[in-house]
Amino acid sequence: MFEEASEVFENMLKSSFPLTFIVFLPAVLILVSPLPAEAAHEFTVYRMQQYDLQGQPYGTRNAILNTEARTVEAEVLSRRCVLMRLVDFSFEQYQKALRQSAGAVVIILPKNMSTMPQDIVQQFMEVEPELLAMETVVPVYFALEDDELLSIYTQTQLSSSSQGSSSAAEVLLHTATANGFQMVTSGAQSKAVSDWTITSLEGKLNGVGGEDLPTIVLVAHYDSFGVAPWLSYGADSNASGVAVLLELARLFSRLYSYKRTHAGYNLLFFLSGGGKFNYQGTKRWLEDNLDHTESSLLQDNVAFVLCLDTLGNGDSLHLHVSKPPKEGSPQHTLLKELEMVTSTQSPDLRFNMVHKKINLADDMLAWEHERFGIRRLPAFTLSHLESHRNALRSSIMDMRSLQKLSRNTKLIAEALARVIYNLTEKNAPGDLQIFTEQMVQEEQLSSVVDWLTAQPRAAQLVDKDSSVVSTLEYYFSRYLKDVKQHSTKADKRDPEFVFYDQLKQTMNAYRVKPAIFDLLLAVCIAAYLGLMYFAVQVSISEDRIAHCLPLLTTLLILPALNK
Template identity: 55%
Template sequence: MQQYDLHGSHHGCQAAQVNMEARPIDAKMITRRCIVTKMKEFTMAKYRDLIQENAGALLIILPRNLTALSEDDRQHLQTVEKDFEEGSISIPVYFAEETDELLQIYDAIQLGNTGDQAASALEALMSGASANGFQMVVGGPQSKSLPDFQITNIQGHLSGFGIEEQLPTIAVVAHYDAFGVAPGLSVGADSNGSGVIALLELARLFSKLYTNSRTHAKYNLIFLLSGGGKFNYQGTKRWIEDNIENQESSLLTDVAYVLCLDSLGRSDNLFLHVSKPPKEGTAGHTLLQNIEDVSKSFFEEVKFKMNHKKINLAEDMLAWEHERFSIKRLPAFTMSSLESHKNPDRTSILDKRDSVEVSKLTRNIQILAEALAKHVYNLTSQGNLRLFSEGLEVQTDLVSAWLNQLTAKSRATQLLHKDHHLLSTLEETMNRYLKDVKRSTLKADKRDPEFIFYDGSQYVMSAYNVKPAIFDLFLAAGIVAYLGMVYLVVQNFSYKNQSAMRNDFFDVEKDVQNTTLKNTRIYV
């Protein structure tokens, strides 16, 4: 399960070691036991009952195919995820995807629990002694904090036509990490794999335009892949501070707007989330107008809308990534197919590869590309004109390939260390299209850390088939009885042997005497 500290508050559970007998969730005797249950059987009310009865650990078996769940099951799992993230967890909690072997163990644990429902104490005792059980074991040390963990940002840019320092800049930003109740199962296909793919495709398309002198626009384009997005956009925060407070940096001195990308691959709805509606005549208003025009002209099935939400500084977590820029009074927006930042799909292990529709993601990227191009080339008044067509459009095969790559393994923040192969792949890809691609890293302040991650996001749990503890009692009683019988036999065997030997000796002595007398009579 997730375990991290954010803004001084601990989330998740740090306990990891387990060496306990397994019990089903409806067992009567669960003190110091590892509860093994299926997701459908589990509720937070039952979890609170387990804590009151001093359960030792919890293993939740997830359905084999998370993308094929019914809507009720999806909502149930997401509710559990949310409650776990908000609460304080005092016991080790593990999640495992369903397998045939795991189901066999689960069924055996259910059968071994029949003693709890016995009609009498003797029946329960005999049932417990004859049943088989499982000892669930997770070894290794307890989880330790990672004080030197580094969050990585990757940036690159395309220089506009003219004197770079005197040209306006448009920044395209997307965070690349994923989040879920279990880090090892968090692949974040839509949030925010789709945002990463959209940024890379925009970089590829505009790099082709900027290498041609006839289509070289008078705008600088910055592309930023930020880290720590699921932890209040820590990477974005540091990147803004470094570029605003650094007098040598001119990246944010003349920003037309910052366009953040988040969750773009699920629906026919598109929302431009803003903290402050752009005024008419500004660059942000032009972008808004262009997205509306492109959607109506070429993609009639898309419903586009602007969502205005003020920044709530009293909240520990910001709603959208653009709010990091808006706090610094930089014009910024987030484009998403989700209407609300509270949508549970953004922070769920259910956000799998099959949840993203490649065709819709490709279309939404095409809308963004056309809207941006209309702005940087000042084509707003040109009517229904498409720039990205006939070999220059968004490539569906490339989008699908990137989606497979990004969802092949977990992208939880604490698993993406600075030398992770995925970061190297993203940096190499950006180097193909952009100039001055570089990484920047940040660490938490050791005196007052804003975030702390822990090692041990993935473990191996072993299930040993064992007899229950009551069987040891019966076995001990049997051994004592056996040894007692042996002792009595040995003691009695020694006494009888001595008596028998004494009687045999007297019989032999009599025989010898009789024989001597007979011989004497003969010879006399």
């Protein structure tokens, strides 16, 4: 093949100059040019939250993207896809893109977010609620960084930075030679999801000693929340609460299986869905049990409701209450036992009660126990967070290890057991330990948290057929009796919540040249063709003169000979 090609080039070189120059020069340029780069890169993007809650819209309202990429260094961002890296992200830059009517925003996250510096993580966690509070028509996406995407960002950043050069010629030259990227999503426009079902689970352990027994209700919501549903794993909020609830169900199911330790309390366990959307699953469960049924443990003697939320870390425990418990009541007894157990078994742990009244004017309730407080049930929430406004409760950065989960589980189990079996400070020594370190299985707690955080659990992604619901129901069935599912759907006439689709899409970054490049290329091609035409004309004129020279000589000589 190479021998045949060499013969072709040899014949070309032996031919006339214009043909050689026209054909050989472009061929050489093609052969010596570097290998072309990838023309497109396909990657997965995760769209910002889009939902309505009590008629108020939140998050981005658009899902279609087809525009050229820029970074925040560019002076003009209008109708451009603005790329931002998390390490350089700031809320001011985000607002700049929105003010200039950017076509879209793509925030690039590191593939392993656990390696991010803590100050950057904390800063972004504090910004997330502000991102959601600003309703915008601009599509906002998140993408995990890879080598190709990082290269696209770097090239786009260089192109965007050059627009600020002082020389117009430099700007023109760089604009013509730089690579651009057209960002295009493959999905359609987002639309409301009709008839979405939020599923909750209920199970119980019946006490012994009569029918009218007091009931202790243990509650935790299993869903997670963050600025992007597909990136919401919720390790501390609230995989930790679910893990504690399941471990309490396992421990007390063993105690309730023996006559000597079968207590005179009913234990009702409830895993609620839609907790991050104003506790919709809990609200419907209360309505079903208090308004639409004649036989329910909630209608009988409820001692107290203990909600478990964010219990995986921290050096403190806070009992959040809407109304301080009265002395002598079961809830006051639990408060005192928690104080005693923490002081004797974990002296380094700080425990206190946080009192906050329910504000019905707020769009969102602070804690889950407020749903029960509205229905006049004695309830509180146990958490290592002192304030419900802590950014950890609604962040995609909630993926940290839970170092104090086993300790907190043991303390809660100890305090509950002392209340259930009447082993209060008056009747038993304060240093009495009902559960040993081996009885609270740390491996089981870790495995539950690992399983829960291996998948996003945003309410928009967990339907009634989800593996999350079926696996939690299996856990309940192992330890509890009368396990039931409770479904919650939004009212079609006046929906309290509305979810939207297109939360995960495929994005393509196509390598393109700017329009000025096409113009300059057309000018260069026209000049090249004009030069070649002129060279051919000159060559043809020389050949004609050479061929006509003998004829001209003959014409000049013949008249002389005739004379």
